[in-house]
Amino acid sequence: MINERMYQLGSQPNFIRKQFAYGLQRKAEIGEENVFDYSIGNPSIPAPPAVRARIEELLEEPPEQLHAYTMSPGLQSARQAVADNLRERFGIEATFNQVYLTAGATAALYITVAAITHPGDEVIVNAPYFAEYKVMIESAECTCVEVPMRESDFQLDIDALRQAINEKTAAVVINSPNNPVGCVYTQQNIEELAALLEEKEAELGHPIYLISDEPYREITYGVDVPFTANFYTDTIVCYSWAKSLSLPGERIGYVYVSDRIANAAEVSAAVAGAGRALGFICAPVMFQRVIETCIGEPTNVEAYRQNREILTSMLDELGYEYIQPDGAFYLWVKALEEDSLAFNEKAKEHELLLVPAECFGGHGWARASYCISADVIRNSRKAWAALKADYE
Amino acid sequence: MINERMYQLGSQPNFIRKQFAYGLQRKAEIGEENVFDYSIGNPSIPAPPAVRARIEELLEEPPEQLHAYTMSPGLQSARQAVADNLRERFGIEATFNQVYLTAGATAALYITVAAITHPGDEVIVNAPYFAEYKVMIESAECTCVEVPMRESDFQLDIDALRQAINEKTAAVVINSPNNPVGCVYTQQNIEELAALLEEKEAELGHPIYLISDEPYREITYGVDVPFTANFYTDTIVCYSWAKSLSLPGERIGYVYVSDRIANAAEVSAAVAGAGRALGFICAPVMFQRVIETCIGEPTNVEAYRQNREILTSMLDELGYEYIQPDGAFYLWVKALEEDSLAFNEKAKEHELLLVPAECFGGHGWARASYCISADVIRNSRKAWAALKADYE
Numbered sequence: 001m002i003n004e005r006m007y008q009l010g011s012q013p014n015f016i017r018k019q020f021a022y023g024l025q026r027k028a029e030i031g032e033e034n035v036f037d038y039s040i041g042n043p044s045i046p047a048p049p050a051v052r053a054r055i056e057e058l059l060e061e062p063p064e065q066l067h068a069y070t071m072s073p074g075l076q077s078a079r080q081a082v083a084d085n086l087r088e089r090f091g092i093e094a095t096f097n098q099v100y101l102t103a104g105a106t107a108a109l110y111i112t113v114a115a116i117t118h119p120g121d122e123v124i125v126n127a128p129y130f131a132e133y134k135v136m137i138e139s140a141e142c143t144c145v146e147v148p149m150r151e152s153d154f155q156l157d158i159d160a161l162r163q164a165i166n167e168k169t170a171a172v173v174i175n176s177p178n179n180p181v182g183c184v185y186t187q188q189n190i191e192e193l194a195a196l197l198e199e200k201e202a203e204l205g206h207p208i209y210l211i212s213d214e215p216y217r218e219i220t221y222g223v224d225v226p227f228t229a230n231f232y233t234d235t236i237v238c239y240s241w242a243k244s245l246s247l248p249g250e251r252i253g254y255v256y257v258s259d260r261i262a263n264a265a266e267v268s269a270a271v272a273g274a275g276r277a278l279g280f281i282c283a284p285v286m287f288q289r290v291i292e293t294c295i296g297e298p299t300n301v302e303a304y305r306q307n308r309e310i311l312t313s314m315l316d317e318l319g320y321e322y323i324q325p326d327g328a329f330y331l332w333v334k335a336l337e338e339d340s341l342a343f344n345e346k347a348k349e350h351e352l353l354l355v356p357a358e359c360f361g362g363h364g365w366a367r368a369s370y371c372i373s374a375d376v377i378r379n380s381r382k383a384w385a386a387l388k389a390d391y392e
Numbered sequence: 393m394i395n396e397r398m399y400q401l402g403s404q405p406n407f408i409r410k411q412f413a414y415g416l417q418r419k420a421e422i423g424e425e426n427v428f429d430y431s432i433g434n435p436s437i438p439a440p441p442a443v444r445a446r447i448e449e450l451l452e453e454p455p456e457q458l459h460a461y462t463m464s465p466g467l468q469s470a471r472q473a474v475a476d477n478l479r480e481r482f483g484i485e486a487t488f489n490q491v492y493l494t495a496g497a498t499a500a501l502y503i504t505v506a507a508i509t510h511p512g513d514e515v516i517v518n519a520p521y522f523a524e525y526k527v528m529i530e531s532a533e534c535t536c537v538e539v540p541m542r543e544s545d546f547q548l549d550i551d552a553l554r555q556a557i558n559e560k561t562a563a564v565v566i567n568s569p570n571n572p573v574g575c576v577y578t579q580q581n582i583e584e585l586a587a588l589l590e591e592k593e594a595e596l597g598h599p600i601y602l603i604s605d606e607p608y609r610e611i612t613y614g615v616d617v618p619f620t621a622n623f624y625t626d627t628i629v630c631y632s633w634a635k636s637l638s639l640p641g642e643r644i645g646y647v648y649v650s651d652r653i654a655n656a657a658e659v660s661a662a663v664a665g666a667g668r669a670l671g672f673i674c675a676p677v678m679f680q681r682v683i684e685t686c687i688g689e690p691t692n693v694e695a696y697r698q699n700r701e702i703l704t705s706m707l708d709e710l711g712y713e714y715i716q717p718d719g720a721f722y723l724w725v726k727a728l729e730e731d732s733l734a735f736n737e738k739a740k741e742h743e744l745l746l747v748p749a750e751c752f753g754g755h756g757w758a759r760a761s762y763c764i765s766a767d768v769i770r771n772s773r774k775a776w777a778a779l780k781a782d783y784e
Contacts, residue, residue, distance in 0.1 A: 003506065069640045070641055
């Protein structure tokens with residue numbers, strides 16, 4: 001008999017996908033220029049030209065060599081490139097042994113959670129959060145514990161985290177720059193978190209891992225993103241080049257187990273074992289090779305910065321309340337009524353497609369992804385204005 | 393604390409990898425030409441030129457479109473290409489809805505097992521078998537039940553399977569052409585299996601899925617590989633282009649849920665849900681697009697056929713007993729002593745690297761992968777001869 005949990009997960013497409021599909025349908029019905037789709041977080045800038053150049057170079061190699069299997073954690077040369085990059089940028093003692101290449105950040109997160117949890121453990125997420133975290137945590141037979149961020153400034157709520165941590169807590173997941181809020185946790189906030197976790201580790205007598213999900217690391221607007229492994233020992237970083245190099249469909253990312261972890265080699269062995277146990281072995285090889293040489297390519301943030309300016313100026317003018325985005329390409333806008341699902345439906349009447357906070361374990365807000373064309377943002381003014389008028 | 397099962401899996405590399413690493417070390421020590429490495433099943437023929445041509449064509453597309461995410465099951469056009477290919481070749485009513493693209497056959501198998509089992513179920517494998525099946529089945533919290541193939545002809549042992557099937561049996565996994573034996577199950581054998589499973593389904597009152605793992609389908613030497621879905625209703629096919637198009641490192645394959653399954657749409661929903669629950673979403677997109685147009689490329693079996701001739705003639709001359717390979721690129725050779733681990737060590741003394749049957753849940757045999765250069769096979773004659781002499 002089919003597995004009921006899998007059936008439920010497969011037969012209820014997530015809201016964002018539904019919203020996106022609705023957008024495509026409306027575009028077909030009323031014309032592309034009349035639909036303002038802020039639903040999907042897919043990079044809208046092209047991959048840097050170095051990616052194409054690298055692929056063209058690779059195609060000159062004998063195909064049986066180019067397309068061959070690699071060892072499960074990936075090519076040593078590509079893992080070394082990641083370690084070198086982390087060392088140069090963040091001054092840490094990263095080694096290739098602690099890097100496990102994966103088919104995107106999803107795989108990296110699944111592997112990490114499986115490596116450091118046991119059934120019945122609790123894993124804390126900071127709400128609002130990327131909804132698939134819950135699926136991933138439940139797949140490891142752990143409980144997903146939601147701790148709201150401080151709504152005043154959307155920083156980690158250290159006091160609330162203190163309340164939530166107990167003997168079952170195996171890990172805390174953070175995501176900065178954040179999806180869906182666009183906030184970046186300050187160094188002070190990360191230091192407070194580290195102090196709390198150290199205190200709790202000592203009190204409870206077992207490690208509490210900090211899983212730092214960082215696919216938006218390079219997409220920031222004038223703020224620094226502290227490298228968590230420099231502030232807290234038991235850190236595991238999950239990364240993907242989906243956003244920074246605009247390669248989401250190619251599925252390439254990594255797990256980095258901080259070299260500072262006392263038993264780092266053992267944690268890495270558990271990561272490798274989780275890769276094997278979950279079937280995430282040998283990340284797509286052509287893009288392992290792309291990363292080897294393109295890892296230092298700068299991320300083109302300008303288009304997103306411009307979109308952010310257009311959108312925030314417009315919302316300022318119209319009198320919307322929102323969180324000033326410091327990173328990623330999401331804007332977190334206050335819903336104009338308490339029920340953000342109803343607000344989302346209202347927005348749809350004006351062909352304005354957002355994602356309500358409920359999809360991220362939140363309430364009273366909505367996410368606008370501005371990784372779209374500047375023209376769509378400019379043209380959406382009338383929709384935002386009409387939506388505002390509905391509540392006046 | 394790290395997960396002990398993951399740690400164990402990660403800190404004990406599998407034997408084949410160890411043997412391969414040993415081979416590399418020996419080559420460095422005594423010269424490449426003096427080591428005869430039959431350990432790894434990595435395709436030795438190049439991908440067809442159409443693959444490179446297709447990638448070059450794709451590189452002309454705007455990168456933000458080329459590298460974009462796809463829906464979780466993959467691009468409809470690529471899934472349609474798979475359905476069309478199955479329809480044309482096997483006369484079945486395949487539809488794209490029943491095709492879920494995956495990052496290789498590993499992902500396909502994990503997804504399938506998760507979709508159709510519950511913790512505590514049993515999944516039957518036919519020994520000898522690809523050892524990672526056991527890891528995968530245990531990851532779904534099921535028991536891996538090993539049923540030996542008939543040693544007389546390495547066909548499925550229908551009587552033994554009948555004994556093994558009970559109310560806990562959720563699925564039977566078959567792999568034809570077979571790794572490690574190189575056998576192909578005959579149509580009669582598949583028909584007998586189908587009759588048994590139908591009988592047991594009726595008796596037990598629940599489906600027993602046939603999971604047909606077929607990455608070697610196109611690598612055969614004058615025999616037909618019956619398409620299981622034509623003989624048994626509750627069939628799910630797992631496939632990869634790793635071998636047929638020599639793309640193992642690119643991680644591209646699929647799950648095909650037979651359209652004949654009574655509740656095929658529900659099984660497919662469970663497959664999609666398992667993809668989500670296990671984190672296998674959106675197979676690497678560039679190779680989805682490669683498959684779209686290269687799926688019909690013929691597999692170049694000639695090099696393997698030639699290797700097979702050289703190797704079998706040599707072993708005939710030297711008086712080895714082996715199973716005549718009908719498919720894949722493996723030869724299953726009888727160990728010259730009961731303990732095939734000891735036999736393997738003896739072979740190593742002559743720089744002949746095999747994989748003992750124990751690595752596949754078997755005993756008394758060894759696997760020789762002949763996806764290597766013909767010269768290595770020719771030059772290995774002295775090693776095979778000396779090994780034989782050790783036992784005379």
